[in-house]
Amino acid sequence: MLELLTCSEMAAADGRTIAGGTPGIVLMERAGQAVAERVLARASGRLRVAVLCGPGNNGGDGYVVARLLAKSGHDVAVHALVPPDRLRGDAAEAARGWAGAVLPLEGWTADGFDVVVDAIFGAGLARDIAAPVDSVIAAVNESRAHVVAVDVPSGIDGDTGAVRGCAVEADETVTFARRKPGHLLLPGRMHCGRVHVADIGITDATVADLGVRTAANAPGLWSDMLPRPDAAGHKYKRGHLVVASGGPSRTGAARLAARAGLRAGAGLVTVASPPDAVAINAAQLTAVMVRPVDGAEGLADILGDARFNALVLGPALGVGEETRRMVEVAAAAQRHLVLDADALTSFAGNLAGLWQMVTSAVPSGVVLTPHEGEFSRLFGEAEGVAQARSKLERARAAAAASGAVVVLKGPDTVIAAPDGRAAINENAPPWLATAGTGDVLAGIIGGLMAQEMPAFAAACAGVWMHGAAAAAFGPGLIAEDLPEMLPRVWRELLELLFSTGN
Ligand SMILES: NC(=O)C1=CN([C@@H]2O[C@H](COP(=O)(O)OP(=O)(O)OC[C@H]3O[C@@H](n4cnc5c(N)ncnc54)[C@H](O)[C@@H]3O)[C@@H](O)[C@H]2O)[C@@H](O)CC1
Ligand SMILES: Nc1ncnc2c1ncn2[C@@H]1O[C@H](COP(=O)(O)OP(=O)(O)O)[C@@H](O)[C@H]1O
Ligand SMILES: [K+]
Numbered sequence: 001m002l003e004l005l006t007c008s009e010m011a012a013a014d015g016r017t018i019a020g021g022t023p024g025i026v027l028m029e030r031a032g033q034a035v036a037e038r039v040l041a042r043a044s045g046r047l048r049v050a051v052l053c054g055p056g057n058n059g060g061d062g063y064v065v066a067r068l069l070a071k072s073g074h075d076v077a078v079h080a081l082v083p084p085d086r087l088r089g090d091a092a093e094a095a096r097g098w099a100g101a102v103l104p105l106e107g108w109t110a111d112g113f114d115v116v117v118d119a120i121f122g123a124g125l126a127r128d129i130a131a132p133v134d135s136v137i138a139a140v141n142e143s144r145a146h147v148v149a150v151d152v153p154s155g156i157d158g159d160t161g162a163v164r165g166c167a168v169e170a171d172e173t174v175t176f177a178r179r180k181p182g183h184l185l186l187p188g189r190m191h192c193g194r195v196h197v198a199d200i201g202i203t204d205a206t207v208a209d210l211g212v213r214t215a216a217n218a219p220g221l222w223s224d225m226l227p228r229p230d231a232a233g234h235k236y237k238r239g240h241l242v243v244a245s246g247g248p249s250r251t252g253a254a255r256l257a258a259r260a261g262l263r264a265g266a267g268l269v270t271v272a273s274p275p276d277a278v279a280i281n282a283a284q285l286t287a288v289m290v291r292p293v294d295g296a297e298g299l300a301d302i303l304g305d306a307r308f309n310a311l312v313l314g315p316a317l318g319v320g321e322e323t324r325r326m327v328e329v330a331a332a333a334q335r336h337l338v339l340d341a342d343a344l345t346s347f348a349g350n351l352a353g354l355w356q357m358v359t360s361a362v363p364s365g366v367v368l369t370p371h372e373g374e375f376s377r378l379f380g381e382a383e384g385v386a387q388a389r390s391k392l393e394r395a396r397a398a399a400a401a402s403g404a405v406v407v408l409k410g411p412d413t414v415i416a417a418p419d420g421r422a423a424i425n426e427n428a429p430p431w432l433a434t435a436g437t438g439d440v441l442a443g444i445i446g447g448l449m450a451q452e453m454p455a456f457a458a459a460c461a462g463v464w465m466h467g468a469a470a471a472a473f474g475p476g477l478i479a480e481d482l483p484e485m486l487p488r489v490w491r492e493l494l495e496l497l498f499s500t501g502n
Contacts, residue, residue, distance in 0.1 A: 032064020060091030062119025110143030161188030239450025264447025
């Protein structure tokens with residue numbers, strides 16, 4: 001159930017289901033039934049419900065909801081953008097099932113309604129909202145009624161999560177078969193309220209046949225690739241992660257990443273420190289080791305030892321030639337690589353160099369973890385990025401342009417692989433936006449890659465564990481708290497794995 005379908009993939013799934021013998025009106029009945037059930041779940045007495053119907057099948061669903069709620073004894077008013085005789089196909093048929101009055105949508109006011117069912121536009125939204133719908137949406141958003149959106153809140157683009165002019169702010173959204181990217185990407189996610197996915201008879205096989213490449217980021221996506229505790233294991237089997245530190249006044253970021261790498265399960269972690277910062281690093285580290293490493297040349301020396309199998313480069317490392325050379329040395333030495341912060345900025349305007357470096361690195365891949373600022377410095381000019389309609393498409397274009405797994409961070413972090421797979425994360429609480437949490441993320445991913453978890457899976461798992469750790473800690477979090485929450489996150493993940501037999 002983790003697949004996220006674009007509006008056109010959803011239409012294809014509907015089409016295939018209809019071609020397979022389930023009439024469209026049956027799908028629409030089930031869709032309307034699922035929405036009506038959500039409304040009824042709240043009803044303690046007789047409700048005054050406004051059903052706002054648009055000109056397409058989303059409106060058709062609305063007519064089904066209206067009929068079912070009226071049949072259950074509620075007081076239902078239908079307000080429609082176009083008269084029922086202008087509807088076509090299944091929507092026309094659904095409207096014929098509504099025996100009550102159809103009032104105009106224009107000029108609708110929220111007076112006295114307990115519930116609003118938003119069935120104006122769904123997957124067929126094709127342009128920005130204009131008059132008269134804009135003022136109706138404003139009235140919905142100002143009202144105190146409970147708002148249930150059918151499929152997507154009207155005005156939200158289901159593919160991109162963008163607000164097309166203006167959009168309904170729903171309390172609940174009922175969608176069908178699978179969610180869409182726009183339910184997870186901002187600002188769409190903020191407009192949906194709680195999202196329910198209703199089964200309307202579109203089978204898993206039908207969805208699988210679509211070859212969908214986008215998923216919600218959750219353990220089901222990568223749990224079978226998580227490193228497992230092994231009774232016969234020893235620390236060298238769990239990899240040795242190296243995190244490069246900045247100079248004497250810039251050492252904290254590397255230590256944060258290093259501790260996170262250790263908590264993520266790397267067998268050993270070493271901070272590679274400029275010689276003049278060794279004393280500072282050593283004074284604050286215990287389980288993590290420190291080693292003097294002088295720039296790219298020093299790094300090349302220690303990478304002569306094959307046991308150092310993964311590196312995190314970038315947090316507070318400094319922007320410039322030396323950092324770029326360190327990255328190139330690590331890539332040439334075929335190590336698993338996580339590049340963050342200054343390592344990314346050191347390649348700004350040098351996409352060709354980045355591509356060359358990435359493609360010379362281990363086949364298991366390189367993970368880049370930019371926030372929006374680093375992303376635009378690095379990928380602003382990349383093919384497909386400027387034209388991309390959404391954060392999802394931008395991350396995907398950047399992954400294709402760099403050959404690396406791209407983790408485009410934020411409240412709706414997108415993880416994209418160069419082969420087109422992508423995941424959207426949704427478990428990060430807002431208090432994760434605090435200094436140093438990005439360093440921790442790079443360390444977690446590096447720790448998983450040190451244990452030989454493949455790059456895309458490690459990036460997805462790392463982003464999820466990072467969000468779960470923040471959620472488990474709660475508000476007031478600082479970056480140092482995150483690694484300390486990872487044991488709890490691991491315990492929950494492993495319990496889940498053993499309970500599902502994966
Ligand atoms: N058989 C199916 O395909 C099913 C579809 N279902 C529903 O059908 C919906 C998709 O139906 P449609 O493809 O008809 O699309 P919609 O009903 O979302 O909207 C399409 C209609 O809105 C108009 N429109 C688009 N943007 C507009 C704008 N900004 N201003 C004014 N008019 C605008 C279009 O010209 C078209 O008439 C889904 O969201 C879902 O609710 C469900 O009934 C389940 C089955
Ligand atoms: N509003 C938000 N809600 C949830 N997570 C967020 C939000 N803003 C940022 N984050 C997350 O916080 C982390 C910040 O990373 P980054 O920007 O690199 O900060 P730093 O450099 O201070 O470590 C990322 O994992 C990002 O996804
Ligand atoms: K809608």
